[in-house]
Amino acid sequence: MGGDDAAAENLSAIKRSVKKGGNTNVTVIEFPGLNHLFLQCSTGTLSEYGTIDELFKEAALIAVSLWIQKTTGTD
Numbered sequence: 001m002g003g004d005d006a007a008a009e010n011l012s013a014i015k016r017s018v019k020k021g022g023n024t025n026v027t028v029i030e031f032p033g034l035n036h037l038f039l040q041c042s043t044g045t046l047s048e049y050g051t052i053d054e055l056f057k058e059a060a061l062i063a064v065s066l067w068i069q070k071t072t073g074t075d
Helices: 004-020 046-051 058-072
Strands: none
């Protein structure tokens, strides 16, 4: 799926950019096998999006929910 190196490079750049913008409360998590829409995929390319027959992956939803709860103090 686009290679682990590409994902690591992209996530590192995103984290640097967000922090540079002044947000220091940043958590970056890689979800292997998921694309930018948090859907299970094989290649990670845009052409694959139309062939994916599922919704937002549960593991990603849980991680985002837990982060929101922790960040807002509602955990």
